[in-house]
Structures are given as structure tokens and as C-alpha cells.
Amino acid sequence: MKRLFLIAILSFVFAFTAFSKNEFSITYVDGFLRIQTRISQLTFNTREGVLNEMALTMETYNKVYGYGEDGFDLLLNGEKIAPDKVLVNNQDVSSFEGKTEILKENEGVEIDFHYGQTIKRITIPYGPYYEISIELLGEIPEGLTLSLPRLADFNPNNNTDRVNETGKVFTSYYQKTVALAIWSIERGQTSFRLDGSKYVNQLPISSDGVRVNGYVGPAKKLTFIQAVFPEEYVWLSRTVNSYPKASSWYDPLFYLLVYLMDWLYNLTKNYGWALILYTIIVRLALFPLTFSQTKSMITRKKLEKDTEYIKIMKIQDNQKKQKELMDFYKKNKASPAAGCLPTLLQLPIFLLLYAVIRYESELFAFGPTFFFWQDLSIGGFKENILIVIISFVINFFNTLITSSDTKQAKQGLLMAGIFPFLFITLATGLQIYWVAQSVIQWIITLLLFKKSGVQGISMKEFFLSFKK
Secondary structure (H helix, E strand, C coil), rough: CCCHHHHHHHHHHHHHHHCCCCCCCCECCCCEEEECCEEEEEEEEECEEEEEEEEEEECCEEEECCCCCCCCCEECEEECCCCCCEEECEHHHHHHEEEEEEECCCEEEEEEECCEEEEEEEEEEECCEEEEEEEEEEECCCEEEEEEECCCCCCCCCCCEEEEECCCCCEEEEEECCCCCCCCCEEECCCCCCCCCEEEEEEEECCCCCEEEEEEECCCCCCHHHHHHCCCCCHHHHHHHCCCCCCCCCCCHHHHHHHHHHHHHHHCCHHHHHHHHHHEEEEECCCHHHHHHHHHHHHHHHCCCCCCHHHHHHHCCCCHHHHHHHHHHHCCCCEEEEEHHHHHHEEEEEEEEHHHHCCCHHHHHHCECCCCEEECCEEEEHHHHHHHHHHHHHHHHHHHHHHCCCCHHHHHHHHHHHHHHHHHEEHHHHHHHHHHHHHHHHHHHHHHHHHHCCCCCCCCHHHHHHHH
């Protein structure tokens, strides 16, 4: 009966955690078309044929663009023109009126704005790299100009516009949102102005049309920018690093770890397994610190059985107790601070690793399923409750190993139970990393404590303590 009950509970938990990915959808209401991807949200004014607003939505809603006469506007002899027909994935935009359509896996969005015999095609591909492209096809009238989105208002005294020496790549940066727009001319007899004026983002279109590839996303995603613009990456990386707040002093080490994560994904073809291997490699690199910390803990545990230690702990005067306790540790060459130093040294490293995993969140969103989790970028109770339970069980056993008595075990277990729930909303990828490193820490602790002959308390002792 107990076994059936356990199976039922586990089945419920597994079913409860098996949820789908963030959806890629199209919504159309009263002339405004909203494209919701897993990483961003774009709103188009279909009556005017322009991009009205864009926000990055991977972690929080971060509006990076608002219309300012530069939302892919078409100008004919200096006058803005409006489309006479709009198609979305080859369907008239009116067919989407008042509803939300969920797109199929790997299906992007293609919007065709028709201006008589001229077509302005905007493509938002399915993928993690914040890509967007625009193409002008058909008959191109003389005097036609395309205005590309600029993230920051033009300011001649503080201009963030950059154009490369060939005039084929244009960037715009907004420090407040740390967002970057990159536009690269792939096809067409045209170029961006090199005069630094407010008209830099306006492209004159020749009769053969134009195709421009774009990136509108976080400025700090250099590996994403490299994936979208491999040929222009050298110039782009230098440009990004010239913008304020777009780079950090620790970037060389940070990107080394990012490339390690990407290499592990290419090896395993799954971000779940890549995260586990990543954790193992990092923990092996940090093993000397972990070993030092655990050995220090074992030494103190052994000394707790010493009669002199027991005698000191019975002293009522706290000041006198602390002084004699420090003298006792010093005499036995076991400083309490010896176990704290490795922890302090590991803290900045773990913060850096945490940043790397957050950096990869967009890739998690488009990665393959890992067991029950279809999207490792999603957090929340439904997605992470199973991992939290696993984390609690691991921490429970680790607490029993390292505790000297049941009181200490209860205190440790309280923290072990509360801590995972505090961060249950974090991305599942981060939770997998945390559980993997907890398992490794538990194995190291178990082996070293067993080898040293130091024992904690048993499960029986722990549960019997509640009857007292």
C-alpha cells in the first residue's frame, strides 16, 4: 500500500512539472500586430507599416525601442508612405483580428507590407539570437529611403551611432537599457552615411532593392552577436566594448566559461547534460578549496570529542569561553577561520558561474527537452518543485553527515528546507546547476568523512529526537 502511495505521489509530481515552453505567438487587434517570441516582444502599426515598440522579455520586461520616425519607415522623396496591404506568413493580417495564434515549433514570422508593386518584408526568425531582417523587393521607385530603428535619440554631443569604414554596418546603443541595435547590409547598392549626422540610419534604396540583417538585443551578448555577424565580429566586438556599461573587467574569464558551456552543448546536444558536465568540471577545478574546507571541518569535529573541548563548552561566561576555545584551537592547529577562507574564495567564482548560466538563458529557451523539462529558461513552482525536493533530500543527508548532534541537524535542515524554496522562481537551468553541485559536494563530504572515521548522526537518531 505504501509503495502504491509513493508511486502515485511521484507520478503526480512528474506530471505537474512536465510543462511546455514559452510560446511564439501572433496577436492582432485594431491595426496593431504583436509578435511574442520567447525572448522579445515586437509591436507593429500595420496601418502605417512601422515598428511601434520593442521589448526584451527574457528575464524582465525591458522596453528598448519606442517609435521615433525610424521604425522601418519608407520615405518617397522625403515623404512617409503607408502600405495598402499587409500579409503575415502569407495570410492577410485581418485574418488574425481579435485572436492569438500560437506558431508551430521552428516557425518564424514573415510580414509583407505591400506598397503597390513594392514589398517591404520583415522577418523574425525562430531562434535565440535576437535576429530581425528587412528586405525590399519588387519595383523600387526612384527616391525611396528606408529608415532603420535607432535605440537612442540622436544627440550630436553624446552620439552612440557607429558606422564601420565600409559603410555597411550601423550600430545604435542605449546605455539606460544596455541594449544594442546592429544593422548590416547584406545585399544592395547602398551604404550608411559616414558623416555622423542624424540621417545616418536612413538608407537610400537603389533599383535592385536591399536586404539588411539585424540584431536588437542585450549589448553584452557577444557570442550571440558573433553567431549573427561572424564576418563583422572583430569590428563589432571593439565597438561594443567602447560603449559605457557594455563590458566588464572580468569579461576574459567570463567568456572563457561561456565558450566552455557552448562547447559542452555541442558535445552533448542538450543543455541539461551540458550543465551537469559543466558543474563537474568546475567542481574538479575547485576541488583543492573544497578539500581544504572539508578537512578543516573534519578536524574540528574530531576535536569536539576531546575532554578539554567538552569542558570549555560548559563555561557559562561567553567571553571567557571564546578566549579558551580560540586557545584550544590554536594549540591543536585547527583555526575555525580555516574553513571559512575557502568558502570566501569560492563565492566570487560561484557568482561568475551563476552569471554564465543566466547569460545562456536564451539558448536554454530554444534547446531540446531534458527529461520532463521542455524549457530550461522557465522558472516557477510548477517547473522546479521536483528539483527543489531533490535538493532538499540531498541537503538533508549532507546535514546528517556534518552534524554533531540532533539539535545542530535540525537547524541545518531548517536552512536546507527554506533555502531552495526561496529561489524556486529561478530558471530550471540554474536549479539543475545547483542540484548537480550539491550532489558533488555531498559525495566529497561523505567520502572524506568516512575516510577520516568521523561520523555524524543517523536517520534513526534524527527522527527519534522528535519523540523526546
